[in-house]
Amino acid sequence: MYGTIARHRRLTVALAVTAALALGGTGCSGTTKDSANKEAGKAVAGSADPNAATRKGLTVAFLPKQVNNPYFTTSDNGGKKALGQLGSTYKEVGTSSGTDTSGQVSYVNTLTQQQVDAIAVSAQDPGALCTALKQAMKNGISVVTYDSDTQADCRQVFVSQASAEDLGRTQLQLLAEQIGGKGEIAILSAAQTATNQNTWIDFMKDELKKPEYKDIKLVKTAYGDDDAQKSFQQTQGLLQEYPGLKGIISPTTVGIKAAAQYLSGSQYKGKVKLTGLGTPNDMRAYVKDGTVEGFELWDPAELGALAAHTAVALESGQITGAEGQTFEAGDLGTFTIGKDGVVSLGKPTVFDKSNIDKFDF
Template identity: 50%
Template sequence: MRDSRFMRVLALLFAVVLGAAVITGCGSTKDDEESGSASSGSTAAETTAADSSATIKKGLNVVVMPKQLGNPYEELEDKGTVAAIEETGGTAKIQGPTDAAASSQVSLLRSITQQKPDAIVLAANDPNAVVPVLKQAQQRGIKVVTQDSDSAPEGRQIFINQATTQSIGEQLAKQALETAGSAGGEVAVLSATANAPNQNAWIKIMQTELKKPEYSKIKLVKVAYGDDDDQKSFQQAQGLLSAYPNLKSIVSPTTVGIAAAARYVSDSKYKGKVAVTGLGTPNQMRKFVKDGTVAQFALWNPEDVGYLGGYAAAALASDVITGKQGESFKAGKLGTKTIGENGEIVLGPPTTFTTDNIDKFDF
């Protein structure tokens, strides 16, 4: 009898242990495994070696995210990215927020990460806010390329820079000097958002340049933010001229801002008295150059920025490169490109547009 009870107890214990094992096994989902790998800090880039002899894979699925939908500059850039991906035999889908808030971009990136595309090509609205979700994407095997506006380096493998930060900042300072006139005077900056990493980096270099002796006649009185919104930028330009009646020049390192400022000045008492310059596209600025509102502005070809970003993403997703300094890959019509320090690839110096050359460009 005691033996019988003993056997029943053993059977009951065996059933409990077996049930626990089954429950533990069911709790180990794919997401849990990925979460576990995330805590180790490893990424696909750390475990995959580059193969310079490899070719770009066909059928890659790439998501392209601008700072916000409807931005003319971003549309040109994304057009280039899509063209590059399609050239390599892949498909590219543009998904972006309707506003320039970092939180909107982060929310959308979370959703995209769950879809597990081969790569994400992103223009970041904030250098730090996007990092956690971009790291999560990398841990799921998604390659990340930033273009035009970078995240912190740990958020991506490659950054496509239009030109060096130093050269753009120097260009903006030079524009301020040349458009203010020989007597110099007060200048203001009309930027995008207060957290835009590329804008802030350029303005910081510009401010450093303006401290040099050759810029002693220039006084930077204000950095205003139009949030890359046309109407807000228009109002900010109006506000600058109201607050600083002796202003000589508005320098806007954003295509939305420079067009809005030029539109306001062109139809005001300030036309011919206050210069507008900065970074813009020839097609949006042509009429302001020809009516005398804008004497000069500068930019690189945004389609080429996006095109290079698309080829970099395809090369990453095909293990042709991993993002390490010194690695090279073929970028279609742009030729061979080499990765520099901190995963950065520089497209090239900006072009200055004036009445003499603006009709030679169509973008």
């Protein structure tokens, strides 16, 4: 585990982050898994036994939004470690681009044909994977989304890094405090279609409607597509377009690091505030040199571990994804499934000079 963030482990409600979006994706006619899965304890639709034995020897495939992305490397390694402890096998597949939705669809289809037991996927697009994921579930494969969700009927459980509302509102609150409650701000997001990014941004905008933020104006949302160079360039472009900009929120680990890199070597260092979601290891130097006052995140290794435990609990018949069901996730504790099959890891933690050296991920 890459650091422990204190949180309440038992969560009885979670926020639904799905919306009515167009269905997309490519179907797959993969071979149906052997019915022995159900005989071994996998839940039949609508039934669950929280006391069922945990199955071993499963194969759980992780499909992140982008392989070789430090955030997902940490997250998926957390899943790998958890699966090893559970006596099951981990595999990772995925594209090197954070926007290759057709590539993600192809990987889901291939995993279905390979008859893996479960898939944990971070969706690049909320609708594009639906047809393929539904085919996987039809073939007896458990489907968990983590970090970024798809539509609720296209998976069984979404493992959320924290409540979407908490993440969206707290990022805006952090920046408002840093800029003294006044000035123009911008958002540097990842892909324009990223479910999690858009949900957090919606809550930022809603928070901004409160009277205490009347002197803050959101002037633009830019997209860096989780590409370091593009995010760097987008930061430069924002400051050229809005020379009076007071702050930037970047709710993506790639984006906030790229923005910090630009600000640290520019005339705007210490003048334009930057916050968002980042990892302590990526942001440590920028916090210590004064480029960034504070930012937040969860422990991505714990997120991956919870996704692994959730997949195994589904395959073991301990849960089906129905609201109110509970399951054990090892050292992480006991979790309760909330509305629309959402499980939340916990509240985000703010990292600053006072605590950043206590974490290593």
